[in-house]
Amino acid sequence: VSMWSQVEAAPKDPILGVSELFHADKDPSKMLLGTGAYRDDNGKPLVLECVRKAEKKLIEDAKNMEYLPTQGDNQYISRSLDLAYGKEIGNAEAIAGIQTLSGTGACRLFAEFIARFKKGAVCYVPDPTWSNHLNIFRDAGVETKAYRYYKADTRGLDFDGLKEDLGNAKEGDVVLLHACAHNPTGVDPSEEQWLEISKLFKDKNLFPFLDSAYQGFASGDCDKDAFALRMFKRDGHAMALAQSFAKNMGLYGHRVGTLSIVCASKEEATVVESQLKVIARAMYSSPPLQGANLVSTILGDEKLNALWLTEVKMMADRIIDMRAKLREALEKSGSTMGWKHVTDQIGMFCYSGLTPEQVDRLKDEHHIYMTRNGRISMAGVTSKTVEKLAQAMHAVTT
Numbered sequence: 001v002s003m004w005s006q007v008e009a010a011p012k013d014p015i016l017g018v019s020e021l022f023h024a025d026k027d028p029s030k031m032l033l034g035t036g037a038y039r040d041d042n043g044k045p046l047v048l049e050c051v052r053k054a055e056k057k058l059i060e061d062a063k064n065m066e067y068l069p070t071q072g073d074n075q076y077i078s079r080s081l082d083l084a085y086g087k088e089i090g091n092a093e094a095i096a097g098i099q100t101l102s103g104t105g106a107c108r109l110f111a112e113f114i115a116r117f118k119k120g121a122v123c124y125v126p127d128p129t130w131s132n133h134l135n136i137f138r139d140a141g142v143e144t145k146a147y148r149y150y151k152a153d154t155r156g157l158d159f160d161g162l163k164e165d166l167g168n169a170k171e172g173d174v175v176l177l178h179a180c181a182h183n184p185t186g187v188d189p190s191e192e193q194w195l196e197i198s199k200l201f202k203d204k205n206l207f208p209f210l211d212s213a214y215q216g217f218a219s220g221d222c223d224k225d226a227f228a229l230r231m232f233k234r235d236g237h238a239m240a241l242a243q244s245f246a247k248n249m250g251l252y253g254h255r256v257g258t259l260s261i262v263c264a265s266k267e268e269a270t271v272v273e274s275q276l277k278v279i280a281r282a283m284y285s286s287p288p289l290q291g292a293n294l295v296s297t298i299l300g301d302e303k304l305n306a307l308w309l310t311e312v313k314m315m316a317d318r319i320i321d322m323r324a325k326l327r328e329a330l331e332k333s334g335s336t337m338g339w340k341h342v343t344d345q346i347g348m349f350c351y352s353g354l355t356p357e358q359v360d361r362l363k364d365e366h367h368i369y370m371t372r373n374g375r376i377s378m379a380g381v382t383s384k385t386v387e388k389l390a391q392a393m394h395a396v397t398t
């Protein structure tokens with residue numbers, strides 16, 4: 001027998017599995033609406049102009065390619081935190097920060113940190129959530145529990161359910177919140193609801209962990225998309241934050257992110273940071289260089305930063321426009337189902353309400369690919385394909 005004969009094949013990842021099926025399809029009009037990666041109106045991946053300029057600048061500056069320290073590039077970390085916390089940053093020295101392998105790496109590092117230093121704490125995750133959250137906490141050995149979040153009948157927030165479930169959490173439990181543009185539902189609490197959630201966390205002494213994968217990419221405005229995380233900071237919570245520059249700077253493959261943990265003092269932050277470094281050292285030793293250099297260059301240069309803000313808004317606006325066009329085309333198609341949620345939801349994803357069987361029919365009869373929970377990556381829709389998508393959605397829902 002071979003060494004690995006007893007190993008069973010792993011189940012396919014629900015998101016990556018969709019891409020595999022798509023690539024095997026020979027139909028020329030096939031559409032991929034699975035993975036959350038931005039496409040321009042011709043359906044092509046986009047590299048931002050500010051990124052191209054920063055690349056040139058980095059070549060001209062002829063930086064070396066030495067290892068970054070284990071915690072990453074300190075200037076990058078500080079600029080990344082400024083972008084997130086804005087004027088609510090307060091005493092930056094009391095925030096432990098570490099450069100991570102994008103948002104996934106930030107979540108994973110934090111999960112490891114809880115496993116080591118908050119043994120027995122449960123991490124509450126919204127139902128539903130980005131499927132990888134569950135893998136991340138599982139592999140770190142942290143128990144997760146779901147809290148109610150999405151209400152199928154209203155295609156909106158189950159606010160009462162959320163409050164009841166989190167009201168039953170134990171003091172010191174960790175609660176994962178999507179900072180904006182909840183994935184997969186596109187449903188976010190209103191500003192008033194966020195304030196109530198913050199108060200509930202204070203009353204129950206819960207620990208907020210905000211996952212911010214879409215700052216600027218959701219509404220087009222980096223400040224607006226940071227509302228929830230800045231509110232938690234302003235309200236004085238001990239909290240943690242995962243940031244990703246995959247979507248908002250289009251740096252998917254560069255793996256640039258930040259984990260920050262708001263501590264009680266500078267001394268505590270130094271201690272926490274030292275332990276984060278121990279975890280990172282054994283996992284990957286130090287993070288990648290180029291992506292952090294790009295982000296730091298863009299955030300640190302007035303002109304490039306201004307250019308980036310227009311470009312991130314352009315991406316957000318295209319998605320918002322596609323939502324409007326999809327809803328309009330569905331309503332014009334004669335569909336009698338309500339499609340208001342298509343434009344009420346925010347961010348890259350539209351949680352369409354299509355059933356798994358309807359999603360299968362879209363694939364089999366129309367060559368349109370999405371995850372079986374009915375999540376449509378709006379970034380994959382273009383002005384040339386939106387009509388076909390609407391027709392197909394109408395066909396499988398009547």
Ligand code: PLP
Binds near residue numbers: 130245
């Ligand atoms: N968190 C959420 C909610 C996401 O939607 C994503 C990406 O889809 C991520 C984190 C992390 O992505 P990345 O690791 O590419 O930064």
